[in-house]
Amino acid sequence: MNKKKSFLSNLLAAPHILWSIIFIVVPLFVVVYYAFTNAEGDFTLENIFELKAYIPTFLLSLWYGLLSTLICFIIAYPFAYILSQFSANSQRVMMMLIMLPMWMNLLIRTYSWMLILERNGILNKVLDIFGLASENGFLNSGGAVVLGMVYNYLPYMILPIYTIMSKLDPSVVAAAQDLGGNRFDVLRRVVFPLSLPGVVSGITMVFVPSVSTFYISQKLGGGSFMLIGDAIESQFQSANNFNLGASLSLVLMVLILISMAVMNKFTDSDDTGGAIV
């Protein structure tokens, strides 16, 4: 009985497994292969040693990724918390508004920000009325890059947190109040711990694309900022050094895996579940 069932489930899982092999495992091997070979296809560690030059780039990427994740969290958490207390109807409308930009292409969204932030952009024109315009506009700055990341990835932070919040058992919250908890106690001792799985998946879903983005930094950073995503892209696109590009990707991947493992440590201890990832 049991055996039969597991055979059946294996069979049903087959397309998924095939898909994973073709699109995940094979590319991974290709990346590893390129990372440890030179242009002639011989084994070498040179690509890895060459990465030393990219340490500042890695650090900058990590820093921007962390910063935008933190800002997203600071905005998204209270937002999701308050939203979950609204009436069911307003919750639906608000969620629609949040999802709306996600239906637009990333390129278009980023271009719109360029139009807003550039020297003759809308923002500067408005500020000009008050005599506050910035001489060079706001593009091509670290701030613009972080803004772009926050804007693009904020919904990925809100969604998982909101999903968990809206499923919180109201009587558990009431119980905390009943036992003497004021609003802050309830938030700190009950709501936050119970929403942790959502927070963790939110952080992962924002941090990973922020660290590895190249488009946002190119357009809003104006090329004055080289993030690790840009470095990888240029190795493949212009420098045509697949081997270095692959080793950069590999290290980025390892970094991301490590940060995800650290994040998951937080939720492993309790199995309340509900994480989206």
Next chain:
Amino acid sequence: MENNIIIDLKNISVSFDGEPILKDLNLYIRDKEFITFLGPSGCGKTTTLRVIAGFIEPDSGDVIFDNKRINDVPPHKRQVNTIFQRYALFPHLNVFENIAFGLRLKKAPKQEIEETVTAMLKLVNLKGFEKRNIQSLSGGQQQRVAIARALANKPRVLLLDEPLGALDLKLRKDMQNELKNIQQQMGITFIYVTHDQEEALSMSDTVVVMNNGVIQQIGTPIKIYNEPKNAFVADFIGESNIIDGIMREDFQVDFSGHRFECLDKGFAPNEKVDVVVRPEDVDVVDVDKGMVKGEVTSVTFKGVHFETIVDIGGFKWMIQSTDYHEVGKKIGLFIEPDAIHIMKKSEYSGLYGDYSSFSEEFDELSDASVDNGEEE
């Protein structure tokens, strides 16, 4: 007497979305008593508890606690604790931390917390469960943790919202005794909610029968059972035959084509009344010796007794007796004066107490349909 009252609800009205849920509710609760709200699903029991706990502010009326009006005191500042209808334990905390929750909020010293939690676990028979995960507990054990958690806060009043509803019959009986013991040991007021009339009668000092957001009757279990105020109460508490009658004069009542002696007085001459006769208070005798006569239409064996339905002049009576009377047999009924209880006519007259369409499934079905109507 007056000082003895811990909670006083005065003219409480609550409505949700314009729909009145509690209608001008008046009730006082004495210190240290075990009081039970009893009523069908959706009648407003939980709502009343939430008003007392502070989760709902009534549209009008006063909530008085210890002679002080507490309408706008938030739940966390009230000296009451609640055991919620679905335990509402904290899933991210273990048993110890669940029980210690209130004490930690009060910043109680470590030693006091440990002593209290240990004492509470002992009280609810869960010694050694400190480190256990909430999800790993059975329903009965979760229930005990919920009780311990509420009691650890040393409330003056404990609100219990159908705490035993999810337990099986045997466990429920055990827990009923335990709860009663705990209440007496701790010497605090219990406000208990149930829709199980047997539970209400066996545990309470005072029973409050509610229907549709209105209190139907308040009294001791014996008084509620023996002297129901109207057809709703008579029908909800135990089984009742409720027959139309006419009060001829004090101690004389006509029903089912016979004049009976009774113990009730104070009605207008020839006033129309509802007459209640409990099925177990009817004696079955030979046809020619009966005050009224009828034909048996169905018999059900119930273990302790037979439940016999008798057609008397078109009205079906339920009779409980240890003797078996086969279907079709003609029998006579003998009713003592103290088995007859007279009630004034009410909005519920004629709705209950006739067993002509009787079957237990049908009873439940009709209950449910009433509920659905209310929820919309």
